[in-house]
Amino acid sequence: MAHGGNIFEIQRNCNIHKDDLLDYSANINPLGLPGSLKAMILHSIEDLQHYPDIHYEELKTAISQYYCIDKKDIFVGNGAAQIIFDTINALNPKKTMILAPTFSEYERALKVSGSVIIEHLLKEEENFAVNVEELLKVMDESIDLMVLCNPNNPTSSLLKAEEIRMILEKAVEKNICLMMDEAFMDFVDEEQQYSMLQYYKEYDNLVIVRAFTKFYGIPGLRLGFGLCSNKNLKEKISKRTIPWSLNTFAGYFGKVLLTENSYVEKTHTWLKNEKERFVEKLKEIDGLKIFPPSVNFILIKILKPGFDVLQLQEKLLEKNVLIRNCSNFGNLDKSFFRIAIKNSVDNDKFLEALREAMNK
Amino acid sequence: MAHGGNIFEIQRNCNIHKDDLLDYSANINPLGLPGSLKAMILHSIEDLQHYPDIHYEELKTAISQYYCIDKKDIFVGNGAAQIIFDTINALNPKKTMILAPTFSEYERALKVSGSVIIEHLLKEEENFAVNVEELLKVMDESIDLMVLCNPNNPTSSLLKAEEIRMILEKAVEKNICLMMDEAFMDFVDEEQQYSMLQYYKEYDNLVIVRAFTKFYGIPGLRLGFGLCSNKNLKEKISKRTIPWSLNTFAGYFGKVLLTENSYVEKTHTWLKNEKERFVEKLKEIDGLKIFPPSVNFILIKILKPGFDVLQLQEKLLEKNVLIRNCSNFGNLDKSFFRIAIKNSVDNDKFLEALREAMNK
CATH class of the missing domain: 3.90.1150.10 (Aspartate Aminotransferase, domain 1)
Structure with missing residues (x-):
């Protein structure tokens, strides 16, 4: 695509x-590029001779501090794309609901994993915003996974955290897992009104996807992370992750995150x-x-x-x-x-x- | 592991x-590190602001020229590990034969994909070299995939191309796919006596895995490639590959490859x-x-x-x-x-x- x-x-x-x-x-x-990123790369070129830390401990510590989230719930990936693919592969859903329009890689990953895809059509007359009331109506037990992108790409529309909590409650009731792609969330003004970062611990059926790509202007570095408080699910995802999935410089990004x-x-x-x-x-x-x-x-x-x-x-x-x-x-x-x-x-x-x- | x-x-x-x-x-x-790699990184730090070429055309052209292989048969990955995982996922084998001992990530990827694993035990008294005669005896129709690592890790033993051709003939007969990991092959003296690069076109059931990691001293850069002349199989593997799987610097490695x-x-x-x-x-x-x-x-x-x-x-x-x-x-x-x-x-x-x- x-x-x-x-x-x-x-x-x-x-x-x-x-x-x-x-x-x-x-x-x-x-x-x-953030100035400290250039400095970090210049300083650490020779470190390409070593395998990166296979656990990316320093990076996870920095992410944990920066976003006030629990380190043990974090998993890192070669761009948000890897988090998306690994999560979908681990869940292996039979039926998945996605928004239309939305980011195209969900569909690609879902097709590879063999999931039936249900498109929830967003309405032009509503500026393609998610109509929560209508979405709640169509969420049923036959759906294994729902993917929401917030803010949504390409519509730039935004759901509030309280709306997502309503969706999550319904998802819990219907045994649906929710993958929440917040790749552009760092750009949102008053992020805490919209992001699920502060609430993720409450939900066993939630995987949050985040990326540094867009906000820090580094699509060439390849770095994203996932967040999930469900230990079994997180382990299932991590089992599919290839070793040394981040390059040395991406692995050192924690230094940048905490100084910019x-x-x-x-x-x-x-x-x-x-x-x-x-x-x-x-x-x-x-x-x-x-x-x-x-x-x-x-x-x-x-x-x-x-x-x-x-x-x-x-x-x-x-x-x-x-x-x-x-x-x-x-x-x-x-x-x-x-x-x-x-x-x-x-x-x-x-x-x-x-x-x-x-x-x- | x-x-x-x-x-x-x-x-x-x-x-x-x-x-x-x-x-x-x-x-x-x-x-x-090769000198030209450092120069390339210093020169292209600003390019991290752009998405890498999603097709990695320049890199594939360089690999194709350097190894005299067909560009259309090449697929690149975030380290040889990604080639291994994507190939195993695409093949989704029911039963796989691996050497014992051998590189541990085959087993990890196979377990995730749910394959039964048969270990072909190498003998200490034979210096853990593959005994081709014995291997041929145990290759049967029940096996979907065989993984060979040549030179084998951790034994450092080496199969000759003519021996591998015997194995491949038998594999064709028994409908077995062969994944040939040549991650250390660049180090081999008189490589053409051992590598399958020059023969890969003859086999529909062969995927070769190569890495730049070890030979160019760059485990932190993350870069490997796969080679397969079977168009359907190559497409099946590429379909599972996440987009922008190589970072900017890995994507520019062709420049290094052709000048070192x-x-x-x-x-x-x-x-x-x-x-x-x-x-x-x-x-x-x-x-x-x-x-x-x-x-x-x-x-x-x-x-x-x-x-x-x-x-x-x-x-x-x-x-x-x-x-x-x-x-x-x-x-x-x-x-x-x-x-x-x-x-x-x-x-x-x-x-x-x-x-x-x-x-x-």
């Missing part, structure tokens, strides 16, 4: 150097200011419907008759601008695309390119 | 800094000279049986009555020296250990430490 951020493919196929691309297709923190308070603050300040400004400017462009973003990416629908995302992609690529075509997401068609929010200078360039492309 | 090279655990538990350890428990090239001829030469020169010298010196120590090594590691048996590997490990740890206790390998007991071959200075230190430990 296609993903955003495939700048190497564009470089190969279109003969544009990757550094000349304005990549709005991947939702990565535009503040760049100002990076975190700057990121929240940037996003708070720029999100609002960018959305307002986008709304000024005719022929687009802007869905309200909760975090650093925005779902947009093209309303211009006879004009679809393929044409828009082509026009934008002429200006070296990439967007994420969303037509391969369930429940979306060729009128949808997703963009990242970047810094104001890049966003202004993007706005100009988009305006021109829409007016042609 | 325990592995060698767990210097972080030793550092935590024994309060010895990892850089002060003489680690003979992991079989890593002692020549250190002198590193390769130096490695072979070192190993040829040092292996012979080291083995001779080891043989001078009383109470040990040295099994003939084919590559950069040696299996050793303690013959001294009332003295086992746990005692030896303890005595050596007092001198900051690590060895690999082999008692958790199938078919081996508490009298076996494995050591790496390093440079002559370290080897002399090791010899002295071992001599003292054995004489106490």
Whole structure:
């Protein structure tokens, strides 16, 4: 399945150097790499000669401290993708409910494991937000696993913790396991109103997936973690995990996590200011419907008759601008695309390119 | 299961800094990191901000050129471990034959996938070499998968390509798939007499596993590849592979592979000279049986009555020296250990430490 951020493919196929691309297709923190990460890598290159700590103790300790969660409930992986695949393989569900649209790798992992997939269709007229009342109605004993992505990719819509708790109560009653993908949660303002991190201990049927990829701008490092207070389930997942699944630098990321308070603050300040400004400017462009973003990416629908995302992609690529075509997401068609929010200078360039492309 | 090279655990538990350890428990090239690898990392730190090429095209092209194999038959993974796990999961064998002793991760992956495991016991009196005639006798239709490790870990014994071809012919006849782990093959002198790389195209039932970990001294980078000319099987394996399974630096390793001829030469020169010298010196120590090594590691048996590997490990740890206790390998007991071959200075230190430990 296609993903955003495939700048190497564009470089190969279109003969544009990757550094000349304005990549709005991947939702990565535009503040760049945290300074302490570069320092850590420079300092530890020679350590590539050693196997990483197979238990990643230092990293788990740092994650545990940073998020105030129990170290023994944490398992780390080669990107959130590994947490997702290993969890689905360990649960081996017969029937799984996912949102539509949502991140495509759940479906890929579920198909490999042979699960029947039920799509819970989100409604455009509700801005693709999860309607909890309706979701509760369709949760029954035949479902083994439910996957929620919060904030959801590509819709950027957000469920509150109290809503998720209602879903979890029903899930407990119906014997459904919930995999909660919070890969973008670090970007959320007042995270504690939305994340399940503070409540995970209460639920035996909950696996939380987190990633450092997006917030710390490090999709090339490959690092995510899972959280589960159900000891048996956690062990079942860990049994499937390949040894030394994180590289040396990812294994040392705890050092970065515990020292980058100002990076975190700057990121929240940037996003708070720029999100609002960018959305307002986008709304000024005719022929687009802007869905309200909760975090650093925005779902947009093209309303211009006879004009679809393929044409828009082509026009934008002429200006070296990439967007994420969303037509391969369930429940979306060729009128949808997703963009990242970047810094104001890049966003202004993007706005100009988009305006021109829409007016042609 | 325990592995060698767990210097972080030793550092935590024994309060010895990892850089002060003489680690003979992991079989890593002692020549250190290739110079071009360090340069590549320094040059591309900023690229961690991008998702790696999801297809790893440049890396596959380089591997294809370096080994003269077909690019379309190559799949890359987060260490050889991922190739092993994904292959076993894709094949989902009911019954699998492995050697005993051999690398422990086959058994772990097979147990997760639910396969029955048949151990083919290697004989001490034959230096734990695979006796092809006997192996052929026990290969029957009930076996779905056979795993061979060549050179075998921890025995360091080596099968010739012509012997493997006999095994493969029988495997074709009995409808058995063969996973051939050649993780240490780059160290072998006159590799073409032993590796299946040049013959893989002839066999539909063969998956070859290779690693850069050991030869290029980069266990912290996580990089291996698989090779399979059976398109259906390769696709089945690739379907299970998580996206972006290699980090940015591992994805750029092709640059290193194609420029390090002198590193390769130096490695072979070192190993040829040092292996012979080291083995001779080891043989001078009383109470040990040295099994003939084919590559950069040696299996050793303690013959001294009332003295086992746990005692030896303890005595050596007092001198900051690590060895690999082999008692958790199938078919081996508490009298076996494995050591790496390093440079002559370290080897002399090791010899002295071992001599003292054995004489106490």
